[in-house]
Amino acid sequence: xxxxxxxxxxxxxxxNFSVFYDAFDRSRFLTGLWTTTYICVxxxxxxxxxxxxxxxxxxxxxxxxxxxxxxxxxxxxxxPPLVQLSFFYFxxxxxxxxxxxxFGGQSPLVSGTGWAIIAFSLFAGAFNVEIFRAxxxxxxxxxxxxxxxxxxxxxxxYLHVVLPLAFRICLPALNNNLINLVKxxxxxxxxxxxxxxxxxxxxxxxxxxxxxxxNVLLVTYVGLVAVLxxxxxxxxxxxxxPGYST
Amino acid sequence: MASRHQLGEPVVVVEGxxxxxxxxxxxxxxxxxxxxxxxxxxxxxxxxxxxTLLRCINGLxxxxxxxxxxxxxxxxxxxxxxxxxxxxxxxxxxQYNLFPHKTALQNVxxxxxxxxxxxxxxxxxxxxxxLAKVGLSQKLATYPGxxxxxxxxxxxxxxxxxxNPKVMLFDEVTAALDPETKKEVLVTIQDLAAEGMTCILVTxxxxxxxxxxxxxxxxxxxxxxxxxxxxxxFGNPREERTKGFLDKVL
Numbered sequence: 001x002x003x004x005x006x007x008x009x010x011x012x013x014x015x016n017f018s019v020f021y022d023a024f025d026r027s028r029f030l031t032g033l034w035t036t037t038y039i040c041v042x043x044x045x046x047x048x049x050x051x052x053x054x055x056x057x058x059x060x061x062x063x064x065x066x067x068x069x070x071x072x073x074x075x076x077x078x079x080p081p082l083v084q085l086s087f088f089y090f091x092x093x094x095x096x097x098x099x100x101x102x103f104g105g106q107s108p109l110v111s112g113t114g115w116a117i118i119a120f121s122l123f124a125g126a127f128n129v130e131i132f133r134a135x136x137x138x139x140x141x142x143x144x145x146x147x148x149x150x151x152x153x154x155x156x157x158y159l160h161v162v163l164p165l166a167f168r169i170c171l172p173a174l175n176n177n178l179i180n181l182v183k184x185x186x187x188x189x190x191x192x193x194x195x196x197x198x199x200x201x202x203x204x205x206x207x208x209x210x211x212x213x214x215n216v217l218l219v220t221y222v223g224l225v226a227v228l229x230x231x232x233x234x235x236x237x238x239x240x241x242p243g244y245s246t
Numbered sequence: 247m248a249s250r251h252q253l254g255e256p257v258v259v260v261e262g263x264x265x266x267x268x269x270x271x272x273x274x275x276x277x278x279x280x281x282x283x284x285x286x287x288x289x290x291x292x293x294x295x296x297x298t299l300l301r302c303i304n305g306l307x308x309x310x311x312x313x314x315x316x317x318x319x320x321x322x323x324x325x326x327x328x329x330x331x332x333x334x335x336x337x338x339x340x341q342y343n344l345f346p347h348k349t350a351l352q353n354v355x356x357x358x359x360x361x362x363x364x365x366x367x368x369x370x371x372x373x374x375x376x377l378a379k380v381g382l383s384q385k386l387a388t389y390p391g392x393x394x395x396x397x398x399x400x401x402x403x404x405x406x407x408x409x410n411p412k413v414m415l416f417d418e419v420t421a422a423l424d425p426e427t428k429k430e431v432l433v434t435i436q437d438l439a440a441e442g443m444t445c446i447l448v449t450x451x452x453x454x455x456x457x458x459x460x461x462x463x464x465x466x467x468x469x470x471x472x473x474x475x476x477x478x479x480f481g482n483p484r485e486e487r488t489k490g491f492l493d494k495v496l
Contacts, residue, residue, distance in 0.1 A: 140343075142341055143343050143345065143346075145339070146339065146343035146344070146345075146402075147345070147357075148306065149304055149306065149332055149335070149336075149337045150332065150356075150357035150361060150405070150406075150409060151329045151330070151332040151362075152329075152357070152360065153361075156360050156361065160345075160360055161345055164347050241346060241347050241389055241391065242388075242389045242391060243389050244346045244347070244389060244390070244391040
């Protein structure tokens with residue numbers, strides 16, 4: 001039904017949305033969508049974990065830990081993500097050993113997709129450290145003092161008091177950064193990761209439907225970000241506290 | 247009405263304590279002893295170091311010189327487990343400082359579960375009793391943001407009591423409350439003192455101090471100007487400074 005409509009659209013109007021009626025193009029596009037989704041989900045989780053670890057060390061008593069976090073944040077926040085990705089894929093990857101692929105050949109230890117996930121996690125993680133730090137600093141010191149007076153250790157304090165409150169405060173900023181992360185994943189195109197942009201460009205270079213594919217691509221990203229915003233919105237609502245405003 | 251009950255052994259012994267923030271000296275040669283079951287009130291003008299003294303007693307603020315012993319243990323001993331010390335001292339703050347993301351009941355239950363690792367069901371039973379004791383049985387599932395100041399402060403008192411502290415510190419706990427809610431909180435503290443809880447109160451409620459205290463300390467400019475029974479300090483102050491202060495506030 002949908003396929004025949006787009007077939008008709010192509011035949012009569014010359015608008016070639018091949019992904020909607022051509023099984024091969026559709027499968028390439030869906031593979032791209034899956035790869036992008038996969039990179040997004042893993043990078044979002046990993047970058048938040050990095051942000052939490054970073055902010056824990058940054059506020060800790062270890063000088064080395066604080067220094068490491070400072071260097072990390074400065075480095076990954078102040079360099080372009082495309083350069084970071086190239087650095088990992090072309091410079092770091094060449095230093096790593098290769099492994100047998102089981103068919104007599106050698107394949108790299110970490111795939112292009114793997115490097116994309118590593119690079120984007122580190123990139124977004126650096127921003128998350130700063131976002132979480134801002135949230136933690138906004139938790140009233142008196143609330144922290146109350147927990148300390150009750151004998152809370154630093155870990156207990158973070159887990160039960162500081163982070164639950166800090167999350168609520170920094171959620172809008174976190175939202176922005178994660179949306180940015182989703183859009184940044186298109187850079188993986190540059191190292192040949194078969195994500196959405198890569199799949200789309202493959203299709204349009206063969207089918208010559210650049211304008212149509214551009215529109216499909218943009219709408220797809222709007223949809224992806226909408227899903228993320230919806231999830232974050234649900235999370236924010238589930239954390240709402242009666243009588244408390246952040 | 248001092249010594250309505252038998253006073254036990256000293257719980258808090260402060261000796262020659264000095265505290266300065268940079269070159270600004272907040273406490274100078276402060277000594278006081280609080281015995282088990284005793285209610286001590288510290289009065290004096292703002293900025294005289296009263297709150298700092300309380301924070302020194304539970305180790306939130308390190309002292310520069312002198313000694314503070316809590317149940318026989320030196321508070322400022324670097325080897326002392328500060329967390330263990332704080333479990334023995336309950337402190338209630340002027341601004342309540344409840345955990346805003348937890349209900350009244352959860353606020354009271356949190357520390358015994360997280361810090362003392364006590365059984366959840368037992369803690370809940372005790373927390374319900376404590377909240378009933380401070381008159382908040384109807385507010386168990388209410389969040390701090392929906393409670394009045396006086397109610398929040400009573401939750402804060404219950405939260406401290408849930409840790410079974412050896413001594414309770416009250417830091418101007420009614421200063422942010424209106425006269426009506428103030429009364430609820432003062433009655434709660436009075437009941438506690440009558441039950442034999444050791445209490446140290448920093449307060450501007452002179453009438454209350456006179457009524458509940460076994461011993462009153464008047465501080466000014468970081469030193470203890472004079473101390474004695476409420477009858478002595480309020481009725482017949484020896485020092486000019488005490489007289490001047492009491493004339494202004496009473």
